[in-house]
Amino acid sequence: MNLNTTQKELLNRWLNREADETDINAIKKDAELLAYIKISTATSQLQAPEFETEKAYVKLISKRNQPKVRKLFAYQNVFKYAAAITLVAGIYFLLQNKQNVIEVAYAQQTEVVLPDASEVRINAGSKLSFQKKNWNKNRLVQLKGEAYFKVSKGKKFTVKTPLGNVQVVGTQFNINQYDGLFEVECYEGKVDVSHNRQIVRLTPGKSVKLSPEGTLVISNIVREIPDWTTGVSDFEGSSLKDVLNELERQYNLKIDVEKDIDLEQKFTGSFNHDDLDLALKTICLPLKLSYHLTSDKKVTLHAQDKP
Template structure:
């Protein structure tokens, strides 16, 4: 495998790869087990280069200089990319960018400190990533901090027993006392704060993943002719099929109706659009009297009274948060909004960022904040400082 990857890597550096081969190469180097192999390839190529006007003694400085010159993965509006990779050392820089932005995190090459040439960047004011934490508010108003509980039964309510699993899920199990149609049921709320996330399996066995700064309100038992929940923020749903009882999600002024399917809703109050993205099945999106049906791979964007449909959506990007990583291909403010929610920080801009200037790449959400910010600084287009839980953004 090493030989075939090396051949493909060399072909990439010589600008002879097809789009399919480049995609294949990227997929290989997104696998954590292949990180050491890619580091070896990049260091080997860097050592063979004679075009930069400083010695090979400090590989870290070489890598920094390459980033300042190439500014790969941070593209300005109207930038000209034709012929961008004609010179071989540009291809090496692109390879380094693949490792840093598509691998497992930020690493700086430094021959002086570690025998393998690798050093993890550290900063003085560091902020740890978010983790599994949430608060359950029962129908009677009592609150339970779920992250502090050991696995086992959390509470009993009419129609259900609430249990926390060892991996941090909340599961509702129906009891013999399920309310009959017309009987009064209570409503519970699970809220994941900034810097938190949680999973819940609802009374109908539907599975919900809550992103940071999000909450879901739902009945203790689903009765009647529908299953309705209220969402604030973002959640990914895998809805249990029940043709006789449609599942409905209300968020702001939008309602999404399904029978059984997989979809994501992003409905943060500070975001201009509500985005509903369908991965499997079909859903109906309603807003201000307008209705649209989604097919897999489509996204409905609700703003005001309008519903805009688009198929130009990266499904991996949409559900990256659920799968434990960030995937960016957007402007600085959009990226910093995601970072602020997950790391529970505020963001202050010294000047308004150019909305047409984008950053692309992906990295684990388990990385410390400083590592992500340092990656973005390598483009030479932005600088950050951390004061407490506040990020200062400079040009």
């Protein structure tokens, strides 16, 4: 595939971070140029796979000296030009706002190495952002979803979430901020957690969770690392609604629940991330529920005494 002079100039400006809004609009409308990005991404890996949006994202980001991102596993890939157009527009937005943003799709997990060598493992359906400029002076990360942090020693390290903030110096901790939840677990060092005017300090083996009443409640943890990083989602007295939301994230599926099922009933147990049928049985049997799974990964839950 040969690009004309105009297309080459557009591509060069894009890769050199010199593209303006007019250039970006032109790229979005140029199917041939988008196809070139697709082919060049595949051939650079010395094989001829179909276009994978996540890999193209990592390659393009690396050309802009962005942080190292390693995709740990994925169950689905997207190969459509429409996705590529969204990708192009999205990266441009990030550069314009001088923000590094990593969004993790359902059924995936991603590991990111920050500028100070701190490591972040991000769970499915989560979003993490930070500003690389002056990072060593202002180690600030914003998180929506769940992530496990291994923070290198240095100046104060802050994670902001919609429901509360976490501050550390050098430590290992997990934050879960899915669906109105806010829970922090400390595995090493000390962690300061704040919500509104409440502040608590966690030491290894301690966790704190935001209660429905809006207070921070401390409890103990016995595991050495978060279960989700080993391919397991674990629950203790969690609502069925929260359990099903996690199942949707880990398997990238849609779950419909009949109206007579109480989504606030509690579930204690766990499910693996590599066997959907077993995961559904693990959840449904203790709660006396039945399920129907279609070939397009849609699940319907109903009471066990119904057909």
